[in-house]
Structure formats: structure tokens, C-alpha cells
Amino acid sequence: MILTVTPNPSLDRTYEVPSLDRGEVIRATGERMDPGGKGVNVSRAVAAAGQRTVAVLPLGGAPGALVADLLDQQGIEVAPVPVAGATRSNIALAEADGVLTKINAPGPELSEAERELLLETVRQQSRDAAWIACCGSLPRGLAPSWYAELVARTHAAGARIALDTSGPALLAALRERPDVVKPNAEELAEAVGRPLATVGDAVKAAEELREMGARAVLASLGADGQLLVSDEGAWFGSARVDAVRSNVGAGDSSLAGFLIAGGSGPEALASAVAHGAAAVQLPGSVMPKPGDLDPAAVTVTAEIPADRALKEPVS
DSSP states (O other), rough: OOOEEEOOOOOEEEESSSOOOOSOOOOOOEEEEEESSHHHHHHHHHHHHHOEEEEEEOOOOHHHHHHHHHHHHHEEEOOOEESSSEEEEEEEEEETOOOOOEOOOOBOOHHHHHHHHHHHHHHHHHEEEEOEEEOOOBBBBBTTHHHHHHHHHHHTTTTOEEEEEOOOHHHHHHOOOOOOEEEEHHHHHHHHEEEEEEHHHHHHHHHEEEHHHHHHEEEGGGOOOOEETTTTTTEEEEOSSOOOOOTTHHHHHHHHHHTTTTHHHHHHHHHHHHHHHTTTTTSSSOOGGGGOOOGGGGGESOOOOTTOEEEEOOO
């Protein structure tokens, strides 16, 4: 079982549009409504793969009730933490050329009692978990050190934890040595405080995160592929993608694929790349099922192309 923790979940509405013209009336060609939040997406991807997952998340108001209902419809066990504020609603506009515009609401502010209840719920639900995946931004009311506290409590209970967050929350958590951190290229550059222009730059940045405390770094480099840097070694993975439809939740799908495959080594990286590549070819935030994966399109190598310029360099 993979347990996910999403401190700031959402109700996500995705509209497919021909193009985004400011100030004009735009007619959508398709729409979806999904439970949202990075940890929620990891649970959705795990469930799509036919494996058990439990989602811990604070829920409030009508949007929160709808999130729980949508997750239940997808066969995901929900461990809700009742909060006074309403769960946020987000909007994503997906253009025909693959460009995505997102509008994310701030979400409710959690009280001290709600903060403690969230930690306690994770403790209660984590007994049977092979991995705990903690993902996304922190809501108002939770300090940047909240993830660090959660990592410490998880390790004290003997469990493994994967962390997908950024900024001060990521840096604060590194001192507690999370088992895996999963930044994208922008988050990786922000963490080390310098731009990334090549694959080699990304490898060096991942190694610095390990020096700060991360036991392994799974870094998403967008169209360039993914990196895994750990005590076992470093690997670079990429996949052929015929057409990008939406990248919503692609990184979350990658993390799910990584954990499903054991959470370490080149085989897990190959699974992460396959899941991410499949996700970007699906509409909205649809998570790939086993039939959507194309393992033959994935390449993983220990020969890192350090001098390769990133297609999407981060300044």
C-alpha cells in the first residue's frame, strides 16, 4: 500500500481550448473535473495501476465533499481530516498546442488543532504503508518546517517517505533525510540557487541536494527526461512521446510509477519515465493505466549525457 499526504488538495476543473485569447470569449472543446493536488494525483496513478492506496487530506465544505466522492469513485480509500475552511477549486486551460495555463486558489487556513489532527491521521494510516508520499504546497497555517516534522515522525515509525515539494519547505525537510525527493528542473534550480543549462548541471544540483540530506533525488527535466541520483549511482531516463496533450499531473504519475516499482534503482526510474510519458499524452489530469504505458519507448542509461543542453533551460 502507498499512502499519500496532500496538505492542500483541490477540486480541479480542466478546460481544453483551441487557444487562449485574452479578453475574448473562448469556447472549450472539452472539460473535466478531477480531485486535485500532487499527492491525490499520486494516489490516482497508483489506483490506475491496480494497486492499493490511501489518501490522507484535509477536506472542507462542498468542494471537499466532492473531492472525496470523486476519489471514492476511482477506488481510492480516503482518510479525511475535517477542516473548517472550504477545499480550494483550481482551473486549468489546456491549449491545442500543449500550453497549459493554471489558476490555483490559495485554499483554507488550517488551525493548530487541524495541523495536529493531520499528523495524527498520517500516523494512524501509515502502519501498512510500503511508502508514504507527501506532496505539494503547504496550506496557510502550516509552517515550512511542517514537512520536516512529518519526515522525522515517519522515520521514527520505521517507514519510508518520498517528498515532492519546493522552496523553504523542501530545504527545511532535507535535514531530516527524506528517502526520496522529487523536484522538477525549476525547483531543483531554486534549491541550489543557480540556473541549469545542461543535464550535467542538473546532476550536480541533485548531488548537492543529497549533500543537504536527501537520500535519493528523482528529478523531472520536462521534455529532456528524468534523473535518478542515489547511493547506488546515477541514471538518466528518457522516452519517445508522439504528442503532448496535457502535462497536468505528469510529474505525480512519474512519482507513482517510481514507487510502484520499488522506489530505487534503474528499473524504478524506467517505470517513472514510462508513467510520465504516458500521462502527458492523455487529456487533463487523467492518470495512465497499464495499457497506456509503452516500456519499449523508454531508455535508461548510467552514461549521463552531461554536456547535453536542456531543451527547457532554467534561468
